[in-house]
Amino acid sequence: xxxxxxxxxxxxxxxxxxADQQGWTPAxxxxxxxxxxxxxxxxxxxxxxxxxxxxARSHGIENVAVLEKGWIGGGNTGRNTTIIRSNYFHPQSAAxxxxxxxxxxxxxxxxxxxxxxxxxxMMEIAHDQPELEAMARAANAMRxxxxxxxxxxxxxxxxxxxxxxxxxxxxWPICGALLQRRAGTARHDAxxxxxxxxxxxxxxxxxxxxxxxxxxxxxxxxxxxxTNRGEVRAERFGLAVAGNSSVLAGLAGFELPLQxxxxxxxxxxxxxPCLNMVSLSTSTGSxxxxxxxxxxxxxxxxxRSPSYAQRGxxxxxxxxxxxxxxxxxxxxxLKLMRQWGGTIDASPDNSPIIxxxxxxxxxxxxxxxxxxxxxxxxxxxxxxxxxxTGRHHPLSEPFDYRRFARGELVDEGHAGVAH
Amino acid sequence: xxxxxxxxxxxxxxxxxxxVGDADKPRPSRDCSDExxxxxxxxxxxxxxxxxxxxxHRSGCGRWLVLVRDTVNHEVQAAEPMNR
Ligand SMILES: Cc1cc2nc3c(=O)[nH]c(=O)nc-3n(C[C@H](O)[C@H](O)[C@H](O)COP(=O)(O)OP(=O)(O)OC[C@H]3O[C@@H](n4cnc5c(N)ncnc54)[C@H](O)[C@@H]3O)c2cc1C
Ligand SMILES: [Zn+2]
Numbered sequence: 001x002x003x004x005x006x007x008x009x010x011x012x013x014x015x016x017x018x019a020d021q022q023g024w025t026p027a028x029x030x031x032x033x034x035x036x037x038x039x040x041x042x043x044x045x046x047x048x049x050x051x052x053x054x055x056a057r058s059h060g061i062e063n064v065a066v067l068e069k070g071w072i073g074g075g076n077t078g079r080n081t082t083i084i085r086s087n088y089f090h091p092q093s094a095a096x097x098x099x100x101x102x103x104x105x106x107x108x109x110x111x112x113x114x115x116x117x118x119x120x121x122m123m124e125i126a127h128d129q130p131e132l133e134a135m136a137r138a139a140n141a142m143r144x145x146x147x148x149x150x151x152x153x154x155x156x157x158x159x160x161x162x163x164x165x166x167x168x169x170x171x172w173p174i175c176g177a178l179l180q181r182r183a184g185t186a187r188h189d190a191x192x193x194x195x196x197x198x199x200x201x202x203x204x205x206x207x208x209x210x211x212x213x214x215x216x217x218x219x220x221x222x223x224x225x226x227t228n229r230g231e232v233r234a235e236r237f238g239l240a241v242a243g244n245s246s247v248l249a250g251l252a253g254f255e256l257p258l259q260x261x262x263x264x265x266x267x268x269x270x271x272x273p274c275l276n277m278v279s280l281s282t283s284t285g286s287x288x289x290x291x292x293x294x295x296x297x298x299x300x301x302x303x304r305s306p307s308y309a310q311r312g313x314x315x316x317x318x319x320x321x322x323x324x325x326x327x328x329x330x331x332x333x334l335k336l337m338r339q340w341g342g343t344i345d346a347s348p349d350n351s352p353i354i355x356x357x358x359x360x361x362x363x364x365x366x367x368x369x370x371x372x373x374x375x376x377x378x379x380x381x382x383x384x385x386x387x388x389t390g391r392h393h394p395l396s397e398p399f400d401y402r403r404f405a406r407g408e409l410v411d412e413g414h415a416g417v418a419h
Numbered sequence: 420x421x422x423x424x425x426x427x428x429x430x431x432x433x434x435x436x437x438x439v440g441d442a443d444k445p446r447p448s449r450d451c452s453d454e455x456x457x458x459x460x461x462x463x464x465x466x467x468x469x470x471x472x473x474x475x476h477r478s479g480c481g482r483w484l485v486l487v488r489d490t491v492n493h494e495v496q497a498a499e500p501m502n503r
Contacts, residue, residue: 246465257461260490305438308467308491315420315434348461405457 005201008112027193028200033207033232037065039387040225040234042212042248043241044068046077046188046373047365049195050380051238051387052204053111058381059388062203065234066196067227069211073192076242077373079310079342081265081299083278083287084374085122085183087142087149092398092410093351094145096378099395101182103377113194115186116292122183122278123157125164125174125327131282132176139178152179161279163328171326172281183278185289191376215252221360222252236387237362240379243308243343245366254358256366257404258345262303263370264312266320266339268331270294284323296331298324302370303341312341344369349409354382355392355400363387364401424498425476426484435478442471442485442501466490473501 006012006025016023039055041048044066055061066072084104086097108114126132135151142149157177158166164174196206207229214226215237224233241248243260271294280287286300300320303312317339325332347353347367352375357364365383368375382396392400398410421433441464447455464470472486483501488494 244467246463247467250464250466255458255462255464257457257463259463259465260467305433305488305493306465306470306472306490307493309493313420404461405453407453 005197008114027197028206031065031205031207033065033067033210033227033229034205035231035233037205037232037234038063039236039238040064040232041066041238041240041383041387042225043075043239043244044072044192044196044206044208045075045240045242046073046191046195046376047242047368047379047383048238048240049192049199049206050376051240051365051383052206052380053195053199053202054380054384055388056199056202056204059384061388064199064203065205065207065232066199067210067212067225067232068206068208071208072196072206073189076263076342076344077192077376078188079265079340080188080373081287081289081297082185082188082373083122083183083289084117084186085180086147086374087124087138087178087180087183088145088147088412089138089141090410090412091145092395093412094142094147096382096395096399097375098145098147099381100375100378103381104186104374105182107191107194107377111194111198113190113197115190115194117184117186118292119182119184120277120289121160121179121181122280123152123160123177123179124280124282125157125177127172127281127283128175135176135178135282148180148182150179150181152177161276163274163330164279165327165329172284172323174327185278185291187292188373191373195376195380212248213251215359215362217252217359222362235361236390238365238383238387239357239362240365240383242366242368242372243345245345245364249357252357252359252362256353256364256401257348258353258367259306260308260343261305261346262307262309262312262341263299263344264303264316264320264339264341265297265299266317267291267295267297267337268334269337271296271334279327281323281327284319286320286323288324288328295337296334302344302346308343310341310343312339346370348404350412351410352379352399353401354379354396355386355402357401421493423474423486424495425479425482426498426500427480427482428476431476431479435476437475437477439473439475439483442473444473469496
């Protein structure tokens with residue numbers, strides 16, 4: 001049986017306002033697992049939920065379940081700083097991330113759910129002339145790949161973000177910036193919930209509190225997963241568990257070239273609108289934007305030891321904030337309100353792993369590391385294509401795990417920006 | 420911030436240490452296949468919980484060591500000299 005949700009519209013808002021808000025129905029329904037599906041997706045983050053949606057919408061496969069050990073969006077998707085951009089260096093990455101930004105542009109309408117995608121633009125700030133020249137080179141490569149990007153000078157950077165310290169004697173002076181106007185931020189919970197709601201309305205089962213604990217195999221083919229709520233069989237399985245990918249791969253009997261680390265983020269107390277866009281300091285990796293609630297959202301480098309703790313240490317918190325306060329001295333009077341961490345899956349070339357696993361019937365979507373929120377619509381499209389057809393989408397081909405043995409890495413590490 | 424033990428220097432700040440990879444990973448022979456080389460170079464156990472990890476006391480004595488460490492609560496059970 002399908003779950004029907006209330007369509008959202010201005011008219012509906014008005015009607016509910018006049019009717020005491022009594023007519024709303026839940027956005028999606030939490031289900032118990034059946035014992036057999038066509039396709040089972042492990043992990044109810046953005047990538048898993050988007051995969052389920054595109055399976056139903058683009059491939060007509062609706063007998064699908066998403067198994068989530070906690071609650072949907074409770075992993076990295078609900079912990080991330082929501083930067084969406086596509087200024088990657090290599091053509092393979094540019095194609096994938098640019099598709100994602102394009103899908104984000106129409107996602108609110110497509111899902112009938114306001115994901116609050118705000119294309120406020122992003123500046124990657126250069127602090128000295130050599131850095132600016134390296135940026136110009138990167139910008140040329142990106143433009144050849146068809147990504148809209150421009151190099152702006154110091155005056156324009158200061159004009160776009162007037163709270164930046166203009167002093168040339170600052171510890172991190174503003175020398176110029178790489179500007180992507182189409183970049184921006186979106187509401188992370190809304191992306192998870194929007195996909196969940198649209199998938200559930202097409203018949204997908206979303207099952208929370210369901211942890212995959214093992215795989216049942218027959219001649220190196222995965223035929224079922226064991227969970228805390230019983231065994232669930234399917235024809236094909238998708239794995240989209242970010243920082244826990246190695247754990248699940250270990251249960252299935254193979255290794256991945258991934259290492260899990262904590263990435264932290266933090267917010268200040270809320271203030272009135274004062275930042276126009278997302279600003280990132282290229283040398284330090286720290287970045288800042290303002291949420292719709294008014295908090296300043298900050299992030300930066302990884303904690304340095306491998307970890308599944310989902311919480312970061314003070315040293316990195318401090319090293320993220322210090323350069324931002326040099327660049328925006330007026331923020332030094334604000335209080336830090338919250339700080340948290342997520343477990344990200346770092347890959348050797350800072351590019352994702354998408355494609356068949358070393359076992360039949362199992363397909364991977366992982367290795368997004370510190371930057372996979374922006375890729376959710378594209379990652380879901382790729383994994384859905386793999387699960388529906390058993391073959392790569394042309395855009396996911398370069399991201400197969402076998403690229404490592406072939407030496408065909410898609411090395412995005414040198415670009416320096418990873419969020 | 421955490422104090423990590425170095426088998427040579429004793430307890431030191433974690434800022435002096437650098438993580439390298441899985442401990443006890445045998446280096447394959449020079450005529451190994453591409454798959455074997457990738458297995459050695461890039462594949463990781465990436466254990467959740469108890470792990471044996473290779474570290475280097477980079478800004479200290481500069482020597483390599485094995486930490487027996489829990490990757491969920493970060494507790495260190497033992498620090499050993501690297502055995503190769
Ligand atoms: C602090 C921080 C800031 C970030 N900032 C940005 C940013 O600005 N821009 C950007 O593009 N990206 C950013 N990222 C990265 C981005 O959040 C991730 O790449 C992306 O959310 C990954 O989505 P996912 O669906 O693959 O994983 P997740 O959202 O982590 O979902 C995986 C799900 O799998 C579940 N799971 C795990 N094990 C099991 C199991 N055994 N059984 C069942 N379910 C299981 C988990 O509970 C989890 O809900 C950031 C990440 C962090 C931590
Ligand atoms: Zn030492």
